[in-house]
Every structure is written in C-alpha cells, then in structure tokens.
Amino acid sequence: MSAAELATSPAARPLRHRPLRHRPLRHRPLRHVSTRFLRSELRLIFGRRRNQAGLGVLAVVPLILAITVTVSTPRPGHGPDFLASITSNGLFVALSSLSIELTLFLPLAVGTIAGDSIAGEANIGTLRYLLAVPVHRTRLLAVKFAAITIFSLVATLWVSLVGVAAGLALFGGGEMTMLSGGQIGMGPAVLRVVMATVYLGLCFASLGAIGLFISTLTEQPIGATIAVVILNVMSFILDSIPQLSWLHEWLPTHWWMAFGDFFRDPVAWDGLIRGLLTAAGYALVFWLAAWARFSDKDVTG
Amino acid sequence: MSEGDEFAVATAGLTKRFSAQVAVNAIDLLVPRGSVYGFLGPNGSGKTTTIRMLLGLIRPTSGHHRLLGKAMPHNSGQVLPLVGSLVEGPAFHPYLTARANLQRLDSVDRHADPRTTKARVDGALDRVGLLAAADKKYRAYSLGMRQRLAIAGTLLAPRELLVLDEPTNGLDPQGTREVRHLIGSLADDGATVLVSSHLLSEVEQVCTHIGVMHVGRLLTQGPIAEVRAVSEPRARVETDRPADAATVLRALGLTDIAIESGVVVGTLGALVPDKIVAALVHAGVPVTGFAVTQPSLEDLFVSLTGEGFNVSG
Incomplete structure (x- = not known):
C-alpha cells in the first residue's frame, strides 16, 4: 500500500478518542428564524446534475424557436398567436416558448422536483435522519413547498430569460404590438413579460403542491413525478372536451393560458385573478392534504 | 432531578402492531443514564422498530416512553437535539460529498450555530477517521465508510444520548474495534449509549447493561453481571x-x-x-x-x- 493510499484509507486512520469539549450540553440556543434549511434545499435542487440538465432542456425550446423563425417566418395563425409576432419583437420568443412549454415541459420540471421532495428523501433513507435531527414535520413540508415554489419561479423565469435574450439578439426589441392591437414601449413590455412569467411560475407551483402531496404517499419519487404529469395532461384533455365545460374553470391548468391577457390594453385582469385564486386554492388544499397525510405517518423507509 | 430522570430511556408497555404481526410487544425498556446499554436480539426481533418508536419516526400502537426524562413524542423538539442516532444503516445523498452531506444535516438543525459548522463537521469526520476522504462523493464510499459517516453524523453536536442501531454493520474487524473504542470514549464523556446488535459477542465487551429481545418481547435486562448471573458457571x-x-x-x-x-x-x-x-x-x-x-x-x-x-x- 502506498503512502497516498494510507492517507486516504479509512482503515488506516484510527478513530480519535478526544473528549467532547463542548459541554455543558443544554446550552444550544434555538434559532427561531433561519433560512439555512431553505438554502440547503435550494443547493440540493440547483446543485444536482439532473436538475441542471433539465433546466438546459427547458432552454432549448426558446433557442430552437428563435433560430427556426429566422430561417423561415411562420404564417399568422389564430388565437393569441405569439409565434406569428416573433419577428416584430424579440420578446415574443419568450412568450411563445412559455406557451409551448406550459403544456408539458415546465409541469414536468416542477413535477420532478415536487415528486422528489418527500419520496426522494424517503427513498434514500435521509428522511428518517432529517426527522431525527429533529426537523418538525410541518416545517419540513413548509420548507419543501417553499423550495418547489422558488424552483417553479426560477425555471419559468429561466425560459423567459433565454427567450428574451435569443429574441432580442435575433429580432431586436422596440415597441410591442399588443394582442388587442395597441402598442406599448419596450420598458412596459419587459415589465409585462416579467409579470406573465411570475404568473405562470405561481401556477406551476400550485401543481407542485399536488406533487408534494403525492410525494408523501409513496417512496418512489419517479412514481410521484409521473402522477403529476398524468394529472397535468389529464387536466388539459378534460379542458378540451366541450361537454365538460362546467368543469373547465375548476381545472388546475385551465387559467394558465390567461397569461396572454397581460398583453392586452388594458391588462385583462379577470382571468388572471381567477387563475391566481385557483392556483392558491389548489396549493392550499394539497399542502394541507400533504400535512394531514404526513404529520403522523410512520416513517419506515 | 425529577423521578424518571435517572433513565435516559424509559418505556412503559411500548407496543407496535403492524397489520399482520406484533413487532414490539409491551416492552419496558430502562436505560440508566451513563450506561452503555447493549440492545440485543436476532434480526427481526423488534430492535429497530423499538428504536424508530423511541425517536418518534413511527407511532406506537400503545404504551409510552420518555427520553432524557421527558415525555415523547410531545417533547421531541427539546429532547432530540440532545440525541444522536443511527437508525437502520447510513443514508445520505449519493451525489453529495461526505462533507456536504454533514453540512446538510447541520443546516436543518435549528440549534446548530452556522459559524461553527465547518469546525464541527471536520471534527466529526476526523473522529471517525474520514477527514482525508471528506470530499469524496458519498456514492463512492464503501459500506464501512458509509457506516462511519453515519456515526460522524451523530457527533455533529454534543449529545446526552446516542442511539446506535447496528453501528458495526459492514465494518471490518479493525473498524469494529474502533467503533467499540469510540462507544467507550463517548461513554467516558458522560453520554448514555444505547447500542443495538445482532452480534452478541461484539457488544458484550463494551456494555454495562444489556437487554435481550426475542420476537418482539424484552426477555431480560439489567446490569450485565446480573443478567449473566442467571446462568452459572x-x-x-x-x-x-x-x-x-x-x-x-x-x-x-x-x-x-x-x-x-x-x-x-x-x-x-x-x-x-x-x-x-x-x-x-x-x-x-x-x-x-x-x-x-x-x-x-x-x-x-x-x-x-x-x-x-x-x-x-
């Protein structure tokens, strides 16, 4: 065995028998307000290769969009068609990317993080060690949901940011022509893109709350993620069946497309407010469901 | 010192029933303060289930227990910071380094002082002989190293009670000896140690007290000399x-x-x-x-x- 091996081989290193010096024991003051746990969660989420790769995939859509549109300009379609307006203002690359990714990619990204939140820790066994530290179960769920919400906002902002950067580089900025026909200046236009992005980020976070709940039911994070994606797709399908129109406004995804209402003059707040209330409702109900499920669950994993 | 304070662990009729079987059957575990208590029994005898109940991970079907003189799980917020535990093997994030894993554990502890995290993490790693391998990913760790890391996790803060479930699993004879020494040195520091094992001979040498589990029941417990006295030479x-x-x-x-x-x-x-x-x-x-x-x-x-x-x- 070489000297280098000796230095790293644990068997070669005897355990130390120094006395613990930090007595007396009961002098460990409680920190009532601390963001350490949340920051640790965010480091876990954003430091993980898989999640970084996921964010990379999310960025591909605006890039592809911007490049393909420079190659061939699409014909105008119908509805809130941001795609047709891309060449007039680069900001529309961000909006088009959001409307493409909101059906699957962004919900999948949020679903992955939410599915992992409890089930991932249970799966590798770290959950029991967190609880033994101790971390109160309510605090655990609160921090996990805060981290999901932050991830959701960051992922959505990331798509917008890449879209805006690519769009401005290839098509330039300037006055923005609204869906309602009028025009606004570049500054207000950027502000509206940011508001639309935050709106969608909050919508995805409510899906994340559903994911958090499902994550307390299983020890298989992938299963929880798949369940979130299925619910998301199911919601879009139900939303497209006219016979179920009575149900539509209650579906978690129904108001997501309302983010386009930020680009009317004036902003059409009705749908957006309904969207935010729906998101808040889903978030509250499913966070409480997660709490009811998890607060006295036996942790055997 | 109030009554019951002389025991670091005291259970009364602690029972856990899973759907098909009684995993732990009305046990009255008494671990005196300052003792090294060997919690013995074959695999499947209910040791780990008992430890999970002690730490509040699972809810007893009936019975109750106190840790460090305080009723659980009601006082777990006060008691558990003084309890270091290793339950059913090590568990860490595989894609983080050993050091990052311990920092993660420390960051969720509301009693931990972030200014001393680095020193405490390094101190704990040093004490289990892992300091040289601190920046390796947990994924790359051998079972023995993982076990040591889990023990290091219990040493991040000063403890009054250590609950070590099968701490020598996966360790080579040298590692086993080292863990025995470590348990001894922790006891010398004044901590109470509850150590479970299915290897009788391993525990015999360090314990002051033993309790023997069999199919969910605590057959006997007490100072090791008294328990042994039951069977004569x-x-x-x-x-x-x-x-x-x-x-x-x-x-x-x-x-x-x-x-x-x-x-x-x-x-x-x-x-x-x-x-x-x-x-x-x-x-x-x-x-x-x-x-x-x-x-x-x-x-x-x-x-x-x-x-x-x-x-x-």
Whole structure:
C-alpha cells in the first residue's frame, strides 16, 4: 500500500478518542428564524446534475424557436398567436416558448422536483435522519413547498430569460404590438413579460403542491413525478372536451393560458385573478392534504 | 432531578402492531443514564422498530416512553437535539460529498450555530477517521465508510444520548474495534449509549447493561453481571468413563449434569472447582481434560428462549 493510499484509507486512520469539549450540553440556543434549511434545499435542487440538465432542456425550446423563425417566418395563425409576432419583437420568443412549454415541459420540471421532495428523501433513507435531527414535520413540508415554489419561479423565469435574450439578439426589441392591437414601449413590455412569467411560475407551483402531496404517499419519487404529469395532461384533455365545460374553470391548468391577457390594453385582469385564486386554492388544499397525510405517518423507509 | 430522570430511556408497555404481526410487544425498556446499554436480539426481533418508536419516526400502537426524562413524542423538539442516532444503516445523498452531506444535516438543525459548522463537521469526520476522504462523493464510499459517516453524523453536536442501531454493520474487524473504542470514549464523556446488535459477542465487551429481545418481547435486562448471573458457571470434564464421573459430580453436589460422549458437564453452584479434579482422581476416574466455562451471551440467549439466535419470522 502506498503512502497516498494510507492517507486516504479509512482503515488506516484510527478513530480519535478526544473528549467532547463542548459541554455543558443544554446550552444550544434555538434559532427561531433561519433560512439555512431553505438554502440547503435550494443547493440540493440547483446543485444536482439532473436538475441542471433539465433546466438546459427547458432552454432549448426558446433557442430552437428563435433560430427556426429566422430561417423561415411562420404564417399568422389564430388565437393569441405569439409565434406569428416573433419577428416584430424579440420578446415574443419568450412568450411563445412559455406557451409551448406550459403544456408539458415546465409541469414536468416542477413535477420532478415536487415528486422528489418527500419520496426522494424517503427513498434514500435521509428522511428518517432529517426527522431525527429533529426537523418538525410541518416545517419540513413548509420548507419543501417553499423550495418547489422558488424552483417553479426560477425555471419559468429561466425560459423567459433565454427567450428574451435569443429574441432580442435575433429580432431586436422596440415597441410591442399588443394582442388587442395597441402598442406599448419596450420598458412596459419587459415589465409585462416579467409579470406573465411570475404568473405562470405561481401556477406551476400550485401543481407542485399536488406533487408534494403525492410525494408523501409513496417512496418512489419517479412514481410521484409521473402522477403529476398524468394529472397535468389529464387536466388539459378534460379542458378540451366541450361537454365538460362546467368543469373547465375548476381545472388546475385551465387559467394558465390567461397569461396572454397581460398583453392586452388594458391588462385583462379577470382571468388572471381567477387563475391566481385557483392556483392558491389548489396549493392550499394539497399542502394541507400533504400535512394531514404526513404529520403522523410512520416513517419506515 | 425529577423521578424518571435517572433513565435516559424509559418505556412503559411500548407496543407496535403492524397489520399482520406484533413487532414490539409491551416492552419496558430502562436505560440508566451513563450506561452503555447493549440492545440485543436476532434480526427481526423488534430492535429497530423499538428504536424508530423511541425517536418518534413511527407511532406506537400503545404504551409510552420518555427520553432524557421527558415525555415523547410531545417533547421531541427539546429532547432530540440532545440525541444522536443511527437508525437502520447510513443514508445520505449519493451525489453529495461526505462533507456536504454533514453540512446538510447541520443546516436543518435549528440549534446548530452556522459559524461553527465547518469546525464541527471536520471534527466529526476526523473522529471517525474520514477527514482525508471528506470530499469524496458519498456514492463512492464503501459500506464501512458509509457506516462511519453515519456515526460522524451523530457527533455533529454534543449529545446526552446516542442511539446506535447496528453501528458495526459492514465494518471490518479493525473498524469494529474502533467503533467499540469510540462507544467507550463517548461513554467516558458522560453520554448514555444505547447500542443495538445482532452480534452478541461484539457488544458484550463494551456494555454495562444489556437487554435481550426475542420476537418482539424484552426477555431480560439489567446490569450485565446480573443478567449473566442467571446462568452459572459450569464444569466440563473430559473422560473415557463418563458415567462414573457423573456419579462423582453428583455426589459433590453439582446440578444439571449432562453426559455426552466422553464429556460430562455440570453446574458448579457454590463449589470450588479445584475440589472436582481431586475427587475424580480420588475415585479413580481418569481425567483427560477439565474446564470451567462462563456461559457466553449466546448460551444465555439459548437458555432464555429455548432456541438459537436465529432470525425470528
């Protein structure tokens, strides 16, 4: 065995028998307000290769969009068609990317993080060690949901940011022509893109709350993620069946497309407010469901 | 010091019933403060389930328990920061380094001072001999190193009680010895140590107290000398005339005499062993071998349960 091996081989290193010096024991003051746990969660989420790769995939859509549109300009379609307006203002690359990714990619990204939140820790066994530290179960769920919400906002902002950067580089900025026909200046236009992005980020976070709940039911994070994606797709399908129109406004995804209402003059707040209330409702109900499920669950994993 | 404070762990009728079976059956575990308590039993006897209940990970079906004199799980926020635990093997994030994993554990502890995290993490890693491998990913760790890391996790903060579930699993003989020393040094610091094991001999050497579990029941517990006293030393005579030897032993007052081929064994009682050989020689019985054996914990376990130290179903 070489000297280098000796230095790293644990068997070669005897355990130390120094006395613990930090007595007396009961002098460990409680920190009532601390963001350490949340920051640790965010480091876990954003430091993980898989999640970084996921964010990379999310960025591909605006890039592809911007490049393909420079190659061939699409014909105008119908509805809130941001795609047709891309060449007039680069900001529309961000909006088009959001409307493409909101059906699957962004919900999948949020679903992955939410599915992992409890089930991932249970799966590798770290959950029991967190609880033994101790971390109160309510605090655990609160921090996990805060981290999901932050991830959701960051992922959505990331798509917008890449879209805006690519769009401005290839098509330039300037006055923005609204869906309602009028025009606004570049500054207000950027502000509206940011508001639309935050709106969608909050919508995805409510899906994340559903994911958090499902994550307390299983020890298989992938299963929880798949369940979130299925619910998301199911919601879009139900939303497209006219016979179920009575149900539509209650579906978690129904108001997501309302983010386009930020680009009317004036902003059409009705749908957006309904969207935010729906998101808040889903978030509250499913966070409480997660709490009811998890607060006295036996942790055997 | 209030009543009940003399025990670091005290359970009363603690029971856990899973749908099909009773995993832990009304046990009254008493771990005196300052003791090293060996919690023994074969795999599946209910040790880990008991430990999970102690830490509040699972809810007892009935019964209650106190840790460090405080009722659980009601006071877990006050008590658990003083308890270091290793439950059912190590568990860490595989894609983080050992150091990052310990920092993660420390960051969720509301009693931990972030200014001292680095020093405490390094100190804990050093104490289990992992400092040189601190920046390796957990994924790359061997089972023995993982076990050490889990022990390091219990040493991040000063503890009054350590609950170590099978701490020597996966360790080589050298590592096992080191863990034994570590347990001893923790006890010297004044901590109470509850250590579970399915390897009887391993625990025997460090414990002051033992408790024996079998199919969910706590068969016996107490200071190791008292528990051992239940089974007395036995004399073992090797001879080619076992029947005659047995007669002599019986006359001397030995009890529980068993004759096997060429060997006679009897319980010594108050008799001084020297007298036996003299009496045998005096009676003309040839003695080819003689020994006085203190029963091992394994023998004790067999005598308590009537069966071997096997997995209970």
